[in-house]
Amino acid sequence: MRATTLEKLLRYTDDKELLNIYNELESGKIPNTSYAHDFCRKVNRMVDDGELCVGEGRYRHIYLPTLSKAVYKEMASRYATYLHNYKAPAEPVVYFESVQNGDADDDVRRCSWCNGEYDTSDLIPTDLGMLCETCITAIRSRGEDVCILV
Numbered sequence: 418m419r420a421t422t423l424e425k426l427l428r429y430t431d432d433k434e435l436l437n438i439y440n441e442l443e444s445g446k447i448p449n450t451s452y453a454h455d456f457c458r459k460v461n462r463m464v465d466d467g468e469l470c471v472g473e474g475r476y477r478h479i480y481l482p483t484l485s486k487a488v489y490k491e492m493a494s495r496y497a498t499y500l501h502n503y504k505a506p507a508e509p510v511v512y513f514e515s516v517q518n519g520d521a522d523d524d525v526r527r528c529s530w531c532n533g534e535y536d537t538s539d540l541i542p543t544d545l546g547m548l549c550e551t552c553i554t555a556i557r558s559r560g561e562d563v564c565i566l567v
């Protein structure tokens with residue numbers, strides 16, 4: 418069986434486990450039951466079994482300083498990869514809804530009588546509401562009065 422190295426072993430260690438070790442190293446609190454010591458023990462078992470060599474083909478036990486150096490290097494490498502692949506989230510797109518008279522088109526309103534769609538400028542404000550010219554003429558022709566509000 419080909420022996421692996423500490424670097425390769427760390428490369429295939431998952432983010433969460435690596436981060437646990439990193440956090441312990443950063444905090445300086447590394448009890449005997451820590452992830453860091455666990456990892457050292459795992460490495461040293463592999464060294465004993467000839468599955469892992471440290472440095473130039475040498476099979477020797479590692480301790481925290483060696484692990485620490487290798488972990489920081491692996492973290493830096495993962496962070497560089499992360500930055501390389503990082504894409505800033507796109508700017509949020511804000512849609513403004515036209516609330517004017519419930520119509521989607523800005524300048525279109527409805528005549529209060531015939532309900533036809535007209536440009537705002539074509540409707541005339543009256544005491545009966547916004548009316549088109551045709552309706553005003555029709556109402557007046559029936560002998561009713563329409564008061565134009567100016």
Ligand SMILES: [Zn+2]
Nearest residue numbers: 528531549552
């Ligand atoms: Zn009308």
